[in-house]
Each structure stands twice: as structure tokens, then as C-alpha cells.
Amino acid sequence: MRLPQKRAGLGTSVSAPVPPAASASEPGAGSGTGAVPRPPRRRSLRTLPLHLVLIAVGAVMAVPLLYAVLSGFKSTDQLSGNPVGLPDPWVGANYTGILVSGDFWRLVGNSTLIATATALIVVAVSALAAFSFARFAFRGREVLFTLFTMGLMFPFAVAALPLFLLLRSMNLLDNPLGVILPQAAFGLPMTIIILRGFFRQIPGELEEAATLDGCSPFGFFWRVLLPMARPALGTVSVLAVVTSWNNFFLPLLVFTDDTWWTIPIGVQQFQGQYSADTARVFAYLVLAMVPALAFYSVAERQLVGGLTAGATKG
Amino acid sequence: MASTFLPDKRTGPETDLSPPPTSAARGRRRRRARHWLTAVGFQVPALVLFGVLVLLPILFAVYAAFFRWGGFGMPSDFVGGDNFVRLFQDPVFLGDLWRCFLLVALSLVLQLPFALALAVALNQRVRGRAVYRMLFFAPYVLSEAITGVLFAMIFAPGEGLADELLGKVGLEGLGGEWFADPDMVMATLFLVMTWKYFGFHMMLHLAGLQSIPKELTEAALIDGAGPWQRFRNVTLPLLAPTLRISIFLSVIGAIQLFDLVWVITQGGPDHHSETMAVTMFQYGFKRYQVGYASAISVVMFGISLVFALAYQRFVLRRDLEGATTTMRGGGK
Numbered sequence: 343m344r345l346p347q348k349r350a351g352l353g354t355s356v357s358a359p360v361p362p363a364a365s366a367s368e369p370g371a372g373s374g375t376g377a378v379p380r381p382p383r384r385r386s387l388r389t390l391p392l393h394l395v396l397i398a399v400g401a402v403m404a405v406p407l408l409y410a411v412l413s414g415f416k417s418t419d420q421l422s423g424n425p426v427g428l429p430d431p432w433v434g435a436n437y438t439g440i441l442v443s444g445d446f447w448r449l450v451g452n453s454t455l456i457a458t459a460t461a462l463i464v465v466a467v468s469a470l471a472a473f474s475f476a477r478f479a480f481r482g483r484e485v486l487f488t489l490f491t492m493g494l495m496f497p498f499a500v501a502a503l504p505l506f507l508l509l510r511s512m513n514l515l516d517n518p519l520g521v522i523l524p525q526a527a528f529g530l531p532m533t534i535i536i537l538r539g540f541f542r543q544i545p546g547e548l549e550e551a552a553t554l555d556g557c558s559p560f561g562f563f564w565r566v567l568l569p570m571a572r573p574a575l576g577t578v579s580v581l582a583v584v585t586s587w588n589n590f591f592l593p594l595l596v597f598t599d600d601t602w603w604t605i606p607i608g609v610q611q612f613q614g615q616y617s618a619d620t621a622r623v624f625a626y627l628v629l630a631m632v633p634a635l636a637f638y639s640v641a642e643r644q645l646v647g648g649l650t651a652g653a654t655k656g
Numbered sequence: 657m658a659s660t661f662l663p664d665k666r667t668g669p670e671t672d673l674s675p676p677p678t679s680a681a682r683g684r685r686r687r688r689a690r691h692w693l694t695a696v697g698f699q700v701p702a703l704v705l706f707g708v709l710v711l712l713p714i715l716f717a718v719y720a721a722f723f724r725w726g727g728f729g730m731p732s733d734f735v736g737g738d739n740f741v742r743l744f745q746d747p748v749f750l751g752d753l754w755r756c757f758l759l760v761a762l763s764l765v766l767q768l769p770f771a772l773a774l775a776v777a778l779n780q781r782v783r784g785r786a787v788y789r790m791l792f793f794a795p796y797v798l799s800e801a802i803t804g805v806l807f808a809m810i811f812a813p814g815e816g817l818a819d820e821l822l823g824k825v826g827l828e829g830l831g832g833e834w835f836a837d838p839d840m841v842m843a844t845l846f847l848v849m850t851w852k853y854f855g856f857h858m859m860l861h862l863a864g865l866q867s868i869p870k871e872l873t874e875a876a877l878i879d880g881a882g883p884w885q886r887f888r889n890v891t892l893p894l895l896a897p898t899l900r901i902s903i904f905l906s907v908i909g910a911i912q913l914f915d916l917v918w919v920i921t922q923g924g925p926d927h928h929s930e931t932m933a934v935t936m937f938q939y940g941f942k943r944y945q946v947g948y949a950s951a952i953s954v955v956m957f958g959i960s961l962v963f964a965l966a967y968q969r970f971v972l973r974r975d976l977e978g979a980t981t982t983m984r985g986g987g988k
Contacts, residue, residue, distance in 0.1 A: 392777055396788050399774065403791050403851065406810055409817050425820045467701045474698035481692060486699060493710055495964045497912030499933035500957040503940040503949050504713035504720065507727060527709035530702055559694055588799035590915040595941070606801035610919055613805045620809065630802050638797040642790065645797065649856065650863040 407631070414625030421621045436625035446629065449608040453587055453633075456518055456525075456604060461582035464526040464533050465575060471530070472537035473563050477549065487538075493531035498591065501528075506595045520596040521604075525586050533578045536651055540574035541567060577648035580641045587634060605630050714957060720950040727946035739951035749952065752932045755842060756910050762846050763906040768899070771854045775861035776887070789862070793855035800852070804919030807848045811835055835921050838928040845929055848916065853909070857902045864898030865891065904967065911960050932956050 413421055414436050415429040424430070440446050474480075475487055505524055514520035544567060552562040568575070590606040597603055603611070612626045638645060721739055723731035743749050774792065778785045795803065810817045811834035818834065834844045868891060876886045914933035917923060923930030923938070930938075932952060940949030 389782065392780075392782060396774075396777060396782065396784075400788055400791055403795065403855075406806060406817070406851070407794075409810065410806055422815060425815065425817065426824065463705075467705055470698045471702035474695050478691070478695035478698075480695035483695075486703075490702070490706065493706065495908065495960050496710065496714060497908060497933075497956060497960055499912040499914055499936065500717065500953045500960070501710060501713040502933075503936065503946065503953055504716040505709065506941075507946070508709075508713055508716070523705070524709045527705045530706050530710075534702065559698075563698075584797055588797075588801075590799060590801045590919070594918075606799040606915075609799070609801050609805055613808075623805070623809065627802055627806055631798055634797050634799065635794065638794065639790075646793065646859050650860055 410624045410628050410631075413621055414628050416621050418619050418621040421624075433621075436622045437629065439622070440626055440629055446608070446626075449603055449605050450633065452518070452602050453604040456521055456593075456602075457583045457586040459518070459522045460525045460529070460586040461579045463522065464529040464582050465579050467526065468530055468533035468537055468578070469568065469571075469575070470563075472534045472541055473567060475534065475538045476541035477559075477567075490531045490534050493528070494535075498528055502591060502595060509596060515596055516598055516602060517596075518602050521586075521589070521592050521602075524592060525582075525589060529582050529585065533582065536578050536648065537571070537574055539651070540571055544570055576641075577644040577651070580637075580644040581648040584634070584637065584645060587637075605633075714953075717950045717953040717957070720947055721954045723947045724945075725947035725950075726944045727940070731947060733947075735947070739948050740955070742948065743951050743955065748927050748930060749932070749935055751927060752930055752935055755929070755931060756913075758842060759846065759849070759910040759913065760907050763849075763910065764903060766846075767850050767854050768857060768902055768906065770850070771857035771902070772861050772895075772899075774854075775858045775865055776891075778858070779862060779865045789859070793859055795852045796856045798852070800915030801919050803848065803852050804916045807851075808835065808920045811844055835929070836925055838925050841921060841925065841929040845917065845920070848920075852916075857906075860898055860902055861895065864895045868894045900967075904964070907963055907967075908960060911956055911963075 409426075412429060413425075415432045415434065416424070417433050417435075420429065420433070471490075475483065509515055509520045509524070512520075514523075548566060549562055552566050557565070587604075588606060589604070590610075593602075593604045593607050597607065600611075609627060609630050613623050616622050616626075720731050722734060722736060724733040724735045724738075725731035778789055782788075813819065813833045813836055816834075819832075832840055835841050872890050872894070873886050876890045881889065912933055913931045914937065917929055917931050917934050918937070921929045923934040933956070936949045936952040936956070939945045939952065
């Protein structure tokens with residue numbers, strides 16, 4: 343995520359206002375401009391503690407992940423004899439063994455299907471509601487909106503038990519819909535709030551023009567608003583996908599047999615099943631992390647933007 | 657917000673003072689009714705989904721909490737408030753409440769200041785800050801189940817990475833049973849939660865910091881305020897709304913904490929890491945005391961509701977007071 347230069351200068355490390363030419367800190371660029379005095383050594387000395395702190399925190403964040411990756415390349419015997427060092431020799435069997443078995447891919451497929459369906463439903467349904475909240479004045483609007491925003495305060499765990507009973511009575515246990523629909527329902531408040539904020543920013547003139555051209559409200563929504571709202575739709579879809587992908591509680595309740603298990607359930611089961619074969623569990627963990635981390639690296643902007651926007655507007 | 661789908665006039669509930677119905681007025685009323693139907697029509701799918709799968713279960717939990725019920729058929733053995741009485745005499749549940757409070761307190765005292773400090777650090781021009789930001793936030797996108805299994809293995813007594821590293825630097829004494837030690841399990845759990853969640857709070861604070869107009873800190877700088885004064889008197893007050901959200905999310909997170917605990921300890925050893933959600937799960941899904949488990953759900957719901965309302969009212973008023981006193985102080 344790149345930020346514009348002007349935002350970067352809130353620092354406390356510079357004690358005097360620095361001319362813009364000097365504040366552009368491309369490595370090696372400042373050496374030629376002798377006109378602007380800059381004390382580079384003093385600055386780097388001052389930021390040294392900051393760098394040390396950042397490196398230390400970064401290490402604490404990264405080491406567990408690296409440890410898992412490396413441990414996956416060891417055999418379990420090697421892991422108990424040499425837990426910290428590099429693998430010697432590197433063993434690929436843990437990873438390849440999991441990748442060639444169909445089980446892992448079935449979990450990936452299930453997670454993908456459930457996440458995609460959840461995102462589609464929650465975004466479609468929320469977009470309609472957010473459109474109505476943002477562009478119509480009607481009696482009961484504020485009551486309805488408050489109802490949805492209150493949904494943000496309900497921890498999912500509160501509804502889990504009766505929800506399970508309801509799904510059981512609707513014969514939705516061991517059915518992907520039993521996870522997809524509740525996930526979509528619990529995603530509504532956040533999605534509606536974000537989309538409503540976005541829809542309100544679209545100028546009213548567009549709407550007037552569309553109406554004069556004979557556009558119905560739905561026509562305006564479908565042909566004008568949705569195409570314009572593509573960035574916001576992207577953000578809320580990414581949020582819905584990640585939330586669904588990581589959900590553990592609901593699939594744990596709904597899927598009693600392994601046909602529809604998702605990755606988080608699979609991880610827990612795999613650990614139970616191979617608890618003695620530690621290196622293999624590490625390999626499994628790493629492979630289970632890859633999709634989420636890859637998705638994060640591609641959609642970082644939408645994910646972070648959506649999470650902060652959703653939290654601050656809620 | 658300009659909108660063309662408004663009815664002819666903004667109409668409140670008091671518009672029945674209209675003149676006797678002429679045909680024009682009747683037409684207007686019909687148009688207004690159609691307008692209302694269109695507006696609400698867009699809400700129907702969301703209302704159905706939300707009503708059936710969110711509101712209905714919560715209402716049903718409130719109902720079922722007053723019965724002794726195994727979860728099959730309809731509840732019929734009405735016991736009044738007995739489940740709640742039993743709940744508040746149950747040492748495990750009282751422990752859940754205590755542990756919830758403990759986690760909230762630790763989050764507020766340790767995790768949030770830590771996240772804020774790093775947000776301030778990364779709000780400066782530091783080499784590699786994009787990388788740091790990405791790295792600090794990365795654990796947040798991992799599933800709690802994966803995080804839980806990973807740290808259960810890292811903190812495996814004697815053989816995990818934690819004990820190995822402590823041994824390497826000569827601090828074996830600090831190692832131990834971690835999740836298996838009743839006195840250490842909550843501290844270890846809090847470490848894992850900080851690893852996983854502080855990056856999210858940091859991102860929130862970072863977004864808050866970037867929305868503060870630079871002119872304000874620059875003005876303070878010109879007035880001769882030092883770095884700490886600028887932070888304490890300019891940045892921090894302006895960041896208050898963000899911090900409030902951060903606190904709110906920490907509390908809600910602590911109330912419903914389930915995944916991590918279930919994957920790592922299942923509430924053990926001997927209930928020492930159990931949370932309300934875990935207790936609810938145990939009774940509802942393992943022991944089939946669904947009425948009792950519903951009572952736990954209701955208490956969780958009540959706590960979040962009371963907290964959200966009280967907090968909003970109390971803190972909002974304080975924010976307002978702060979703003980007015982500051983203005984008065986600045987006026988002289």
C-alpha cells in the first residue's frame with residue numbers, strides 16, 4: 343500500500359520543518375543536492391531505537407510463521423532433534439503428501455464454494471437494502487437502520503445455539519446452505535453500513551438525469567449505481583470472503599460429517615488425527631494458511647480499507 | 657443528500673392535518689404509498705434473512721432460557737428464572753465472567769497502548785513501513801483455528817519453539833507448561849491474542865492518525881510544543897473516537913471468544929481458560945442442557961447490550977464535555 347508523500351511527515355523525529363525537496367527520502371537521491379542542508383547521520387541515529395523496536399516486533403510476528411514453514415520441511419524425528427535450525431536434509435514429503443491427497447483439495451473447494459456463495463448473497467441483498475437506505479426517505483427508515491446496526495453488537499455466539507436448532511428443524515445440517523445463509527445474515531449489518539455510506543456519496547443529479555430519461559428506481563440502481571459502486575462492492579466482497587473462509591464455529595456446528603468440512607475444521611481434525619506426527623501437522627498448517635495469505639497480499643487495500651471503514655462507521 | 661425518490665414533501669407523522677381529500681390529494685397519498693412500498697420492497701430480502709437467521713434465534717434463546725429443555729421437541733418444562741439463579745451460583749460461569757473481565761483489562765492496559773505506539777511509529781516516514789504494516793496485520797487474516805493449532809504446538813511443553821528459544825538464551829526457568837498450567841494458561845492465551853489481533857487495532861489507529869489534519873500538529877509545533885505535548889494534547893484527543901471503537905471491539909471480542917480457546921485448550925486445564933461461549937457450547941452441544949445453555953447466551957447478549965448502550969452514553973457525554981471545556985479554555 344503506497345501512500346502519498348504529504349501524509350508521511352507527521353514524524354516527531356524531525357525537529358524543524360524540512361523543505362519538501364529534502365523530505366523526499368529516496369535512498370541516494372539527497373547526496374547531490376548540496377543546497378538543502380540535511381543532517382542525515384543525526385536523523386538515522388535518532389530513528390535507530392525506532393528501527394530496533396520495529397525489527398523486534400517484526401521478528402515476533404514472523405518467527406512463528408517461519409518456524410511452521412521450516413518445520414514442515416523436516417521429518418518428525420528431525421524436528422525433535424533439531425527444533426530450531428534449518429532442515430537438514432530438506433524433506434518435501436510432508437507437503438507433497440498432503441498436496442497429492444484429494445482430502446486437502448476437497449476442503450479448499452468447500453471453503454471456496456461457501457465463501458463465494460456467502461459473498462454473492464450478502465452483497466446482493468445488502469446492496470438492495472443500502473440503496474433504499476441511502477436514496478429513499480420513507481417512514482420507518484431510521485428504525486430499520488438502527489435494527490441492522492444493532493446487529494453489529496450481537497456476538498455470533500449468542501445466536502449459535504438456537505440457530506443450530508433452527509437449522510436442524512429446517513434440515514439444513516450437513517448442507518452448505520446451513521453455513522452460507524447464516525453467514526450472509528450475520529454479514530448484513532457491516533455490509534449495509536459500508537455500502538450505504540458509499541451510495542450516499544453519489545450525486546443526486548445523476549439520479550435526476552436517470553429518472554428524466556425514464557429510469558425506474560431499480561433501473562437506476564442496476565444500471566447506474568452498481569457499476570459506479572464497483573470499488574465498494576469489491577471491498578465488501580473481500581470482507582465477506584475472508585470472514586467466511588476463516589469461520590470455525592458455524593461449520594463446526596453444522597457439518598457433522600466430513601463431506602462439507604472447510605479448511606479451519608480440517609486443520610483441527612488433522613491435528614487430532616496426526617498429533618504424533620508434528621512435522622506433518624506443521625506442513626498442513628502452512629498449506630492451510632497459504633490461500634488466506636495469498637488473498638491478503640492481492641486484496642490488502644480492500645481488506646484493510648473495508649475493515650477500518652466498517653469499524654469506524656459502525 | 658439530494659435524492660429524487662423523495663415524496664413530494666418531507667412528511668412526518670403529523671401530516672394528517674391535510675385538507676379534505678380532493679382528488680389531487682388522494683393522488684398524492686397514493687403516490688406516497690407507492691413510494692413507501694418501493695422503498696421497503698428493496699429491504700425485503702435483507703429483512704427476511706436478518707429476521708429469520710439473526711433476530712429469531714436470539715428471541716428464541718431468550719424464550720428457551722426459562723425452560724428445562726434437552727433440545728428436542730418444544731420446550732415445555734417451565735422453570736422460571738431457575739437457570740439464571742443456577743448460572744450465577746456456578747463457579748465455572750462466575751470464572752468465565754472473571755476471565756472475560758481479565759482479558760478486557762489486559763487488552764486495554766497492554767494491547768491497545770502497544771497497538772497505538774506502533775501506529776504512531778508507522779505513521780512516520782520509516783524505511784520499510786509498508787512491509788511492517790503488512791506483516792503486523794497478516795495474522796489477523798489467518799483463521800483462529802489455524803492460529804490456535806500453530807500456537808498449541810509452539811507452546812507445547814518441553815518440545816515447542818517457546819521452550820526451545822528460552823532454553824537457547826538461558827531462561828529455561830521462564831518456560832513451563834504454558835497452556836497446561838492453570839496459572840499460566842490465560843497469560844499464554846493473551847499472548848496469542850495479542851499476536852493475532854494487535855495488527856488490526858494498529859490499522860484502525862493508523863487510519864485515525866491519518867485523518868487528523870496535519871495543520872493542527874504543525875500549529876502546535878510552531879507554538880513550541882514538544883513531541884510528547886503534541887501527542888498528548890493534539891493527537892490523542894483527536895484520536896478518541898478511534899480508540900473508543902478499538903475498546904468496543906476488544907470487549908465484544910472478549911465476550912464471544914470461542915475459536916481460539918476451543919482449538920487450543922477446550923477450556924482446560926480444569927476450566928481455567930473457559931469462556932462464556934465455551935461453557936455455552938459444552939452445555940448446549942455436549943450435555944444437552946439447552947435451556948441452561950440458552951440462559952448463558954442471554955447473559956452474553958445482555959452484557960454486550962448493556963455495555964454498548966452504557967458505554968456509548970457515558971463516553972459520548974465525556975467527549976462532549978472535553979470539547980466544550982477545551983473551547984472555553986482556548987477562548988481566553
